[in-house]
Amino acid sequence: MTEAPARGPYAKSAARRSEIIASATAVFGTHGYRGGSLRQIAKQLDLSLTTVMHHFPTKVSLLAAVLSQEDAADTDFSQRAARDGFIPTVLAIVERNLGRRELVRMFTVVQAEATHADHEAHAWLRARYADVIPEYAAAIEYDRSLGRLTTTTDAVMLADLAIGMWEGIQVRWLADGTDPVAAMRVALDALLLPTPVSAAGR
Amino acid sequence: MTEAPARGPYAKSAARRSEIIASATAVFGTHGYRGGSLRQIAKQLDLSLTTVMHHFPTKVSLLAAVLSQEDAADTDFSQRAARDGFIPTVLAIVERNLGRRELVRMFTVVQAEATHADHEAHAWLRARYADVIPEYAAAIEYDRSLGRLTTTTDAVMLADLAIGMWEGIQVRWLADGTDPVAAMRVALDALLLPTPVSAAGR
Incomplete structure (x- = not known):
């Protein structure tokens, strides 16, 4: 079934919202x-402050919308990791992030603050760690049960480290362009595949 | 020889400067x-703006002073790493940072921006990477030449990763108190000691 394209005032309003979120991403990232x-944000879009506040009455309501873009991007992480493995799934997200530089920068700056x-x-930041770490730990455990990972370290610690190194590596990429995919591949292999899979069963 | 304590207007001026730098660290970190x-910054110290500007005429001159606190802390890294090894030297700094939370936070926020x-x-951020990475890579190479590290990965890549994971792990600590020393120990061991030293020479 093809969805009818949204039309009229609603579509216009949704487009305006997206435009404001994109501008806020750049402003908060800077x-x-x-x-x-x-x-x-209003100035950047050549809109009146009243128009912006019609969509987002407070700065914090706009922050929530900006941050939810990040969350929305990875809702199917567990399914993808079960199918493709934890390492390839994380590397695919790092690679996709190459095309979302200002979103990653906003996230990095807001996270630090x-x-x-x-x-x-x-509260959002703490909730994010509380959501993502068990999800990653479960994916690592699952891979280990299939023999796809050879590490014997505690899975929650490994999830912590995978997220920590990822964030640090992305800061470096934002600063001077150092390839984050190559860095994450080496880091994840060292952390999660301490001995080659082929040798692990011996 | 005991140094004579600084006295009079000079000592007062130096104390004021330190006070302004400490306040700026907190304000930039927030x-x-x-x-x-x-x-x-003036308001926080209950000083006039004129007094602050007497010591730091521009905001950017104060930024330089704030950032140089960070650099000054680790001038003897290479000597310590040669003596104690790369991993123990890094872990000692992570541990010392536990007592400098607002300095680490300021650094994290300013680095993201x-x-x-x-x-x-x-320019400061890029110069910092350009200084620190060869220094860390050389320390890793030296440890390897002594058989203190077993990794065979390129030393510059390892230095990149050690710094990246360190920064990410500290963000997590700032956010929710997760022990950064334990996390760094596991991460550095996985990265730099893929096989135990005792088994490496066989």
Whole structure:
């Protein structure tokens, strides 16, 4: 079934929302969430502040929309990891991120600010770790049960480290272009495949 | 020989400078460099803006002073690594950083912002990578020549990864207190000691 294209005022409103979210991603990625303002975002889009506030009445409501773009991108992680394996699935996301530089930068800047307990995104950041780490740990355990990974280290620690190294490697890429896919491949292999799979069963 | 304590206007001026640098570290760590202002820093110290600007005429001159605290801390890295080994030397710094949380946070926030090519600290960030990576790579090579490390991966790649994982692991610590020393130990061992040293010579 083909969906009828959205039309009229609703479609226009959805397009405007997306435009505001894209502009907020760039502004928060440059000035941080705290340093960015609805006024800057309106100016960048050549809109009135009233128009922006019609869609996002507060800066924090816009932050929530900006951050949910990130979450929405990887809803099928577990299924993909079960099918393709943890390492190839993570590497595919790192590779896809090459085309979403400003989103990754926004995420990096807001995450750094949000380590503060009184930051508006602090609860989001903690919830994100609490969601993602068990999901990654389960994917690592599953791969191990199939003999696809040879590490014997605790799976939660491995999930922590995979996420930590990923974030650090992406900062470097944002700073000077160092290939994050090659770096993640070496790091994940060292962490998760300490002895080649072919030798592991002996 | 005991140094005579600095006295009079010079000592007072040096103390004031340190006080301003400490306050700027907290303000930049919370609001970012771009979101922070000399006015906020003056207010936090209950000083006039004129007094702050007497010591640091521009925000960027204060940024340079704030960032140089970080660099000054590890000038003897190479000597320590040659003596104690790369892994113990890095772990000692991670451990020391537990007591410098706001400095680490400031560094994390400013680094994320500074990935932008037009950021005031962008050149500093690139120069830092250009300095630290060869230094770490040389320490890894030296350890390898002594048989203290068993990895055969390219030393520059290993230095890149050690720094990347370190930064990511510290973000996690800042966010929710996850022990960065334990995480770095597992990560560095996986990366640099893929087979135990005792078995490596066989």
